[in-house]
Amino acid sequence: MKSFLVGIVLGLFAFKCISSLYVKVLKPQSTKTGPERALLVAPGAYIKGEAYEPLGLQIRETCDFQLWVVLLLDFFDNIVNPLQLGEAVNKAIQSLKDEGFTDGSPVFLAGHSLGGTMVAMHGKNHYKDLSGVLLYAAYLTKGNKLSDYPVPVLTLSGDLDGLTRITRIMDTFQELYEDVSSNMKAKYRTPVLVMEGVNHGQFASGKMPSNVAEHDLPPDVTNVTAYQKIARYTCSFISNIASSSALSQQVLDEGFNTTFRLLEPLARVKALETNGFSHWTELAQKYIIELQNKTQISVRGIEENGQMIKFEFLFPKAEVHNSAVAITTYSLVTYPLDPFDVTLNPLSPIQIQAKMLSQERAKHVLPNGRYGAGNITCKDINQLSILEAFQNSSDVARERFSKRGRQIYLDEDQIVESSVQWQATQLRLSDGSDGLHVSSIKYKLPFDPIQESKSGLFYCALLSPFRAMEWIYVDSMRLKS
Structure with a gap:
């Protein structure tokens, strides 16, 4: 009834x-x-x-x-x-x-x-x-x-x-x-x-x-x-x-x-973060090493797409081939969850977790190379990401952003004490009335010749250039009180 x-x-x-x-x-x-x-x-x-x-x-x-x-x-x-x-x-x-x-x-x-x-x-x-x-x-x-x-x-x-x-x-x-x-x-x-x-x-x-x-x-x-x-x-x-x-x-x-x-x-x-290769991490790694002779370094950036557990046990590598250092980096790109295909929120990566090597490690492998000052930070790389996004934007998008867009502000790196803590801590992104505030998560382990393969590490949670570009095109234009 x-x-x-x-x-x-x-x-x-x-x-x-x-x-x-x-x-x-x-x-x-x-x-x-x-x-x-x-x-x-x-x-x-x-x-x-x-x-x-x-x-x-x-x-x-x-x-x-x-x-x-x-x-x-x-x-x-x-x-x-x-x-x-x-x-x-x-x-x-x-x-x-x-x-x-x-x-x-x-x-x-x-x-x-x-x-x-x-x-x-x-x-x-x-x-x-x-x-x-x-x-x-x-x-x-x-x-x-x-x-x-x-x-x-x-x-x-x-x-x-x-x-x-x-x-x-x-x-x-x-x-x-x-x-x-x-x-x-x-x-x-x-x-x-x-x-x-x-x-x-x-x-x-x-x-x-x-x-x-x-x-x-x-x-x-x-x-x-x-x-x-x-x-x-x-x-x-x-x-x-x-x-x-x-x-x-x-x-x-x-x-x-x-x-x-x-x-x-x-x-x-x-496309900098697609098809299993992280081209942005490759560029970031070269920036960290700062070899003056660009022909003396090659980087292969492998993206572990969604393989979080596997990613935890991977270490970047460096070898010498024909008087040049060859580095393999690993990165994990985190995308927003969007099971219903709704587009109110950003669709670009939340972060790129990049496992790279320090300049100190490269110097051990290639001691005769000419290097820069070696004081690069994750914040510096994020600044490059913003520049990459802005320079690649259309003329109209750049003009809109310059005239009325809310800007991107880079705060100092947050330094953690272990790789486990680094992997568990997400890039800080805060959308405020004045703009987007970004703070990278950094883990750096000094080089130790005794543990060569697991030292000289330089890990960063990075701002994706595509996220910066989506901000320039879309989110920066939104009026927010």
Whole structure:
């Protein structure tokens, strides 16, 4: 009896949720001719559907065909959810037909932010009803490949989005870039585009909910300009999918090239810590040794990806080959836990634990080399990391950071007494109102000829250049009281 009553209550709740849904149809402009298409728009979390009317009107005006725009309204608690979304789409399609939309014409479904995540899930399971999906400030979550998605999908975001980070969109773009290498048409079927100067909230209008207001970044463009950029790519995507268009493909090509230019610096610096080799630790080791003749040193930086227990028992090594010292370093890169593929917090490494050798150890192996002063600290290496990130950033990112970014402050190294304590103590990262404060963890063991292989150690918990770069691009731009 109890389960029966629960079923009735749930059924009534579901009925109430579904019956409360409304849609608003924006008919095509009377001056537009040509084929009909429809775009349904699902809102972001805690944003009313009506907030997307200014964008919908701009898209309708920009497209060179008859576009019907339907705003999906009144989701329970203003959050798009799977239970209601399917019914909202059905109601929107029926409303279109009632208003005179030609049955069988292409229908596209767009969603913003969390609404985009829900739209991506819906499109995957109900693709027969749709000609394509548009993800505004959203993306296909991990485990869902662009090439496997059943209908064409546009991923569209701004480079000043404080919630859907550019560093996450970069991963999706790299996936597309690999797809394009074997299939050029992927650029048009699953485009991934980043718009310069646009933030998260500029897909909608009006006052943003607290979560967006707290995390989003100040934009460089007005809402009107943002709507125009969004509309241009939206219309080109829809036009090309509905009927292949050379002009639309030209716009998407331009967007692809712009996105590559925006993301390439980030991808280049991220690559310093990938594929099992820590190139940054290699550079740091050379900096510590300070051999004046750079041909007298080679470093191979091995990254123990997630092998924390194995890492504990590894020691860096030094040998002499052809009058040069050859050093092998080991590093452990720690990434943030992100099981749900959410991008509010940084995606770059929390730290690089680098096991390196001291200059003293190198001098024992190669006594005839010419060395520098030998007083390098972990803090010095972190300063290099910031410089590496800044110099590799785009001109626009550097200018933004210099003018209004919260800076990075390096505190003195925290020295520990054992390698066990060093491995157990994490790099200090503190995001304050004035900027990011960083303090490295350092363990240094003097060289002992009797225990040569286990002495002359120089261990640092380092700031990843990619973390510094993500700070420059994203977190430094966020206003924080």
